[in-house]
Amino acid sequence: MKIRTLRLLAKEGTKNVYKNKLMSFASLATILATLFVLGLVLLIIVNVTTNLEAKKQDLQVKFYLRVDATRLEEEEVALFIEQSRASGVVAEYQYESREQAYENAKKDLKYEALMEGLTPENFAVGYFVTLTNPNDSDQFIAKLKLFSGVDSQWITYPKQELERISGMVRVFNYVALFVIAVLMVISILLISNTIRLTVFARRKEIEIMKYVGANDWFIRFPFIIEGMLIGLLGALLSHLLTSQAYGWIKDGLNTLFNSIKISGLQLVEFGELSIRILVVNVLFGVTIGIIGSFMSVKKHLNV
Amino acid sequence: MIRFVDATKIYSNGVVGLKNVTVKIDKGEFVFIIGASGSGKSTFLKLIMHEETPTEGEVYVNGYSVHNMPKSEVPYLRRSLGIVFQDFRLLPNKTAYDNVAFAMQIVEALPREIRRQVPLALGLVGLSKKAKAYPSQLSGGEQQRVALARALVNNPAVLIADEPTGNLDPKTSMEIMELLDEINQRGTTVIVATHEKSIVDAMKKRVITLDRGELISDVKKGSYTNED
Numbered sequence: 001m002k003i004r005t006l007r008l009l010a011k012e013g014t015k016n017v018y019k020n021k022l023m024s025f026a027s028l029a030t031i032l033a034t035l036f037v038l039g040l041v042l043l044i045i046v047n048v049t050t051n052l053e054a055k056k057q058d059l060q061v062k063f064y065l066r067v068d069a070t071r072l073e074e075e076e077v078a079l080f081i082e083q084s085r086a087s088g089v090v091a092e093y094q095y096e097s098r099e100q101a102y103e104n105a106k107k108d109l110k111y112e113a114l115m116e117g118l119t120p121e122n123f124a125v126g127y128f129v130t131l132t133n134p135n136d137s138d139q140f141i142a143k144l145k146l147f148s149g150v151d152s153q154w155i156t157y158p159k160q161e162l163e164r165i166s167g168m169v170r171v172f173n174y175v176a177l178f179v180i181a182v183l184m185v186i187s188i189l190l191i192s193n194t195i196r197l198t199v200f201a202r203r204k205e206i207e208i209m210k211y212v213g214a215n216d217w218f219i220r221f222p223f224i225i226e227g228m229l230i231g232l233l234g235a236l237l238s239h240l241l242t243s244q245a246y247g248w249i250k251d252g253l254n255t256l257f258n259s260i261k262i263s264g265l266q267l268v269e270f271g272e273l274s275i276r277i278l279v280v281n282v283l284f285g286v287t288i289g290i291i292g293s294f295m296s297v298k299k300h301l302n303v
Numbered sequence: 304m305i306r307f308v309d310a311t312k313i314y315s316n317g318v319v320g321l322k323n324v325t326v327k328i329d330k331g332e333f334v335f336i337i338g339a340s341g342s343g344k345s346t347f348l349k350l351i352m353h354e355e356t357p358t359e360g361e362v363y364v365n366g367y368s369v370h371n372m373p374k375s376e377v378p379y380l381r382r383s384l385g386i387v388f389q390d391f392r393l394l395p396n397k398t399a400y401d402n403v404a405f406a407m408q409i410v411e412a413l414p415r416e417i418r419r420q421v422p423l424a425l426g427l428v429g430l431s432k433k434a435k436a437y438p439s440q441l442s443g444g445e446q447q448r449v450a451l452a453r454a455l456v457n458n459p460a461v462l463i464a465d466e467p468t469g470n471l472d473p474k475t476s477m478e479i480m481e482l483l484d485e486i487n488q489r490g491t492t493v494i495v496a497t498h499e500k501s502i503v504d505a506m507k508k509r510v511i512t513l514d515r516g517e518l519i520s521d522v523k524k525g526s527y528t529n530e531d
Contacts, residue, residue, distance in 0.1 A: 005411050019396055208392045211352070212453065213382035214409045215375075 001217060009218065013225025023198035024230055030194050031234030031288060032241070034187035035281050039242035041183065042277060045176040047268050052169045054266065056134040057091070059162055063144055064124040064154040073149025074125055080147065081127060088132055089140065096126035124151065134162055187288060195227060195292040199300060206300045216301050223293040231289025235281035242277060246270045304330045304492055305351060305461065310360035310370075312346050312516075320346030322516040323360070328494065330460070333487040335503050336496040337527060338513035344496040347513065348465050351494070352384055353377050365460050382410055385454030385491070389466035391446040393438040399425065399449045400434040406453045424452040428482060444475035451482060461492045468499060476502060500527040 017024045065074060084090040096104070101123035106115055131137055137157050145152045199206070209219045250267050270277075305328040312320035321343045328334055336344045349355040350362050353369050362369040365383040367376065393402050403424055407417045425431050428448035438446055447467060454462055464483065468476035480495075480502050487493040497503065503510060503526055510525030511518060 002411050004414075005408070008408060204392070205394055208394055209409070210378075211381060211386050211388075211392065212406045212409055213378045213380075213384075215378040218409060 001221075005218070006221070009221040010225050013222035014229060016222055016226050017229050020198060020202070020226075023194070023201060024226075027191065027194045027198065027227075027230045027289075027292075028234050028237075030187070030190045031231055031285050032238050034183065034190065034288075035235055035238035035285055036241050036245070038180070038183055038187075038284065039238060039277055039281060040245065041176070041179055042280060043242070043246055043268070043270075043273065045172070046273060048172055049169060050268055051266060052165055052172070056162060056165050057130060059130075059134055059137075059158050059165075061129045061131065061137060061140060061144075061155065061157045062126065063129075063156070064126045064151050065149045066151045067122065067124045069125065069149040073147070077125075077127070077144075077147050077149050080143070081129065084140070089136060091130045091132040093127055093129040096128070098123045098125055101126060124154070135166070137162065184284075188291070191288050192292040192295055195289075196296040196299075199223065199293075199296040203300045206297065210301070219301065220294065220297050223297045224290050227289030227293030228286050229289070231285035231287070232282060234289075235278070235285030238285070239274075239278050239281050242281075243270050243274065304328055304332075304365065305494075306361075306363040307347075307350070308361040308363075310350060310357040310362050312343075312350060312355060313358045319343075319516045320355070321350070321357070321513075324513075324516075324518045325360075326511060326518060326521060328492065330492055331487070331490055333484065333493045333506070333508040334495070335506070335508055335510045335525075336494065336513065337498060337503055337510055339498065341515070342513040343516040344498075344513055345465060346516070348463055348494070348496055351461075351463060352386060353380055378409075382457060383460055385451075385457070385459035385462040387447070387450050387454050387462070387464040387467050389469035391438070391443075391450045391470075393446055393449055393453075395438050398435050398437055399430060399441065399445075399452075402438070402449055403453045403456050406456050410457055412457075420456055421452075424456040425449075427455065427486075428452045442475075443470050444472075444478065447471060447475075447479055448482070451479070451486075455486060455491070459491065461494065462486060464493070464495045466497055467495060468497065468502060473501070477505070480506060503527040 065077060078095075081090060081093055085093065098120040102118070102120040105118075105123065106112070109115060129140075131140060137159070141155055141157060144150050144155055206219055247270065250270075253267060307324045307326045310324045311322055314320055324343075324347070336347055338344050346355065350357055350369060351364050353372065356362075357370050360370065364380060367380045367383075369380065372380065393399075394405065397405060400421055403421045404417050407420060412420070422431065422434070425434055428451050430445060430448050430452065433441060433445060433449075436445075438449070441449065447470075451467075462483070467483070468479055471479065476499065483493050483495065484506065507524045507526070510520070510522050510527070512520040512522075
């Protein structure tokens with residue numbers, strides 16, 4: 001097909017959106033509603049996942065060197081931790097020197113008598129390490145055990161907690177995927193039904209085109225442009241609506257949390273996700289519009 | 304130009320559309336296809352334009368083997384034909400001019416060419432002054448003229464008209480038939496399916512008569528009365 005013809009057909013499709021106002025509106029409303037729900041579901045997913053991931057980040061690998069570790073052994077471990085941070089495996093860490101451990105113990109223990117005779121030298125150096133990726137913990141701990149200075153009995157990591165959270169994230173992701181899949185199927189059905197109505201109303205037009213000798217693409221193209229434009233418009237409107245609705249929900253929840261004094265639940269800012277949600281909306285809307293038009297026209301092409 | 308060889312069409316519900324029809328229509332001919340309702344007139348035309356394919360036998364149109372042509376070639380066959388229907392079948396949201404231009408856009412004609420040919424075609428059917436009117440603003444006769452202009456604008460070798468005067472009054476019908484005759488004089492093969500006796504009798508053209516799908520007579524300069 002020549003560029004000139006494509007331009008002509010694209011213009012035709014654009015005009016048709018306006019000419020078939022009622023049907024365009026019906027399709028637009030369907031796409032808008034679907035994408036709005038999809039947007040909110042995505043935001044719930046992102047929020048829950050972000051909060052669960054944040055909980056994972058709080059989990060620390062805690063380990064102590066042997067009390068009798070030599071300076072050299074201490075320096076080896078210090079170097080390893082520092083290198084791990086430089087390479088990005090370790091996000092951050094806290095170092096507890098023998099002196100600090102001694103002071104902390106003094107503070108924690110109620111009975112000073114228990115501390116009698118103890119000096120900082122009786123305490124071990126400790127590290128509290130936050131890993132960039134909590135799933136790397138096994139590997140990290142295995143490496144730590146290779147150091148002679150590290151007391152392998154005193155490496156702790158709340159693995160069960162990690163597995164519980166990871167399990168929750170996994171289950172939640174499955175549920176989310178399922179919800180999205182169901183939403184997609186519903187929306188494809190809804191939208192292709194609406195477009196089918198549009199196409200049905202114009203089946204005579206398609207028939208005439210066929211009799212005059214138009215090939216299938218010549219007929220399909222304006223409908224596809226039409227579907228694409230409606231999808232795009234639906235996506236943009238839905239993005240506006242989602243951002244507004246999310247703002248209200250967020251404010252509402254924050255007020256609620258404050259009033260019942262729950263803290264620690266952090267709602268993601270819409271701005272951070274705006275582009276991603278927009279991209280998903282546009283891709284989804286445009287694809288649905290195109291597929292819907294393509295499928296609905298197909299039936300009427302066999303004249 | 305058009306050749307039916309032992310062509311039979313039986314519809315999926317068992318109705319016989321055409322039965323062993325063998326006929327040849329040469330270039331430049333004017334042919335009436337007549338017969339009562341259900342005689343097979345429409346099936347005859349549908350086979351020519353590949354709206355239906357024969358169950359048995361062969362149909363050749365403008366060099367295309369309609370009985371076994373790939374779907375992708377159908378648009379090209381149809382572009383070699385001009386088709387006019389009883390109900391005009393104009394695009395309601397396009398003006399008379401745009402309806403005619405549309406047939407040229409489909410064959411990807413140059414805009415310059417379209418601007419030149421469309422007024423000529425509308426002029427030929429006497430509708431130059433109604434170019435900007437929409438179908439709903441035109442009378443039945445005028446709509447049929449637009450349909451004729453659309454059918455002619457790409458200079459098809461064959462013009463097919465299925466009951467072109469079925470929705471028109473006698474006077475307008477005669478005008479349309481005169482127009483078809485004029486088109487035929489310019490060298491286009493014209494095939495008209497009709498059951499209007501007066502028209503067929505007046506025109507004195509070749510008449511092919513169908514009855515229950517069978518070709519029962521084929522007369523040069525015939526009339527409806529041949530059958531009566």
